[in-house]
Amino acid sequence: MQVLVDELKSRTEKIKLGGGEKARKLHTSRGKLLPRERIDRLLDPGTPFLEFSQFAAHQLYGKDEVPAGGIITGIGRVSGVECVIVANDATVKGGTYYPVTVKKHLRAQEIAQQNCLPCIYLVDSGGANLPRQADVFPDRDHFGRIFFNQARLSSEGIAQIAVVMGSCTAGGAYVPAMADESIIVRKQGTIFLGGPPLVVAHKWIIKIDVTTEPTEPPLYPADELYGIVGDNLKRNFDVREVIARIVDGSKFDEFKAFYGDTLVTGFARIFGYPVGIIGNNGVLFSESAKKGTHFIELCCQRNIPLIFLQNITGFMVGREYEAGGIAKDGAKMVTAVACANVPKITVIIGGSYGAGNYGMCGRAYSPRFLYMWPNSRISVMGGEQAATVLATITKDQRAREGKEFTAEQEAAMKEPIVRRFEEEGSPYYSSARLWDDGIIDPADTRLVLGLSLSAALNAPMKKTHFGVFRM
DSSP, X not given: OHHHHXXXXXXXXXXXXXXXXXXXXXXXXXXXXXXXXXXXXXXXXTOOOEEEOTTTTTTTSTTSOOGGGGXXXXXXXXXXXXEEEEEEOTTTGGGOBOXXXXXXXXXXXXXXXXXXXXEEEEEEEOOBOGGGGGGTSSSTTSTHHHHHHHHHHHHTTOOEEEEEEEEEXXXXXHHHHTSSEEEEOTTTOEESSOOOOOOOOOOOOOOOXXXXXXXXXXXXXGGGHHHHHOSOTTSOOOHHHHHTTTSGGGOOEEESTTSSTTEEXXXXXXXXXXXXXXXXXXXXXXXXXXXXXXXXXXXXXXXOOEEEEEEEOOBOOSHHHHHTTHHHHHHHHHHHHHHOOSOXXXXXXXXXXXXXXXXXXXXXXXXXXXXXXXXXXXXXXXXXXXXXXXXXXXXXXXHHTTOOOOHHHHHHHHHHHHHHHHHHTSHXXXXXTTSSSOBOOGGGHHHHHHHXXXXXXTSOOOOOOOOOOOO
16 A cells, blocks of 8 residues: 555656646746645645645546646635635646546536535636637537536625636636636736626625534554555455544444444544444445445434445345345435435545445535545456456357357457456546546545535535435
């Protein structure tokens, strides 16, 4: 695990540089601050910045490198208020929008909407990337959706503030134009589609029905997670050991500890915030799924945010388990996860395979935030399993045709399948495509969860209404 963490840190530092040295020198020669320097000066001194999707666009456009997707997004505190910050990086392709840049910008706005967080846009962009205009401009979730979202967010009382810090051309000019208030940096900011209106920003206060308590650190050091989990997903570990290193005082009030024991559920606090934790200790059986469903219902009834710690190969299969109702019991848990309106935060700490991804609140189930550890893997199934399935299908087909399928042919067929699944299951492959909100150092999990909870609890919780459970 330590090797994987070191690799993560090395890659992260490279991405933080933004564009090449020539682009950075040109940028600073114009008297401009680099985008990360702008964010540092904007934030309250000494407060953290929870950055999202640093590996956006990683190896996505071949030789055309677009570090961080050419845009920096995250949550930070400005004058005591938690805000979503979106900063264009003009050192990367002039701050123009690639398809993944648009996706990352839209994800930041989605986070702002879900958590009722004001948006601050640090604008320095040449607009859409023209060579890729067909993939950026015309569709529903393309460039125009950014401005649609700004209008809708403002209508909901979520402040939209823009600071024009450089070029703001073509479609990019609409970011400040549609903001509640805009500020233009003298002699540096330019807008080519008219001046921005200055509108008094909304003032709003939301009361959160969550009681916090004084925080206390875990009893065990976080870096012990490197040895507990490791980089071999075939090696089992007890998720309780992970929980003990991220919750306040390592105190965990376990729920139904001796029933459905491949799913660990219980109550704890993280930086004083009450949470319900659901973690995997193996494949999900009917008992595990029913226990998870019950626990989710309790958390929704009590307005307690849910933390999912994913390390799951899926639901148990086989004739015995099918007859025992694994399909309908698994559906109960998936329904509960889908309908739960309390804040949901997912951390993939190991494998995330098949329907287990759904039951443990994968991206499709709208967690407020989803993070991955550098050892994690995400796929419909493991590479070896997929290769075996496809080889078996081919072997049966050849047999029906009266043709031979030798061991050598089978091995030759399996090898590229395993390699492809290994590549596509990588956390870097996932993060490049914004299937998650970032790859994090396991030792930072507690801090990341604390910042995420703080952001999530700015929004009021809606009452949960569950669908029909198949009994």
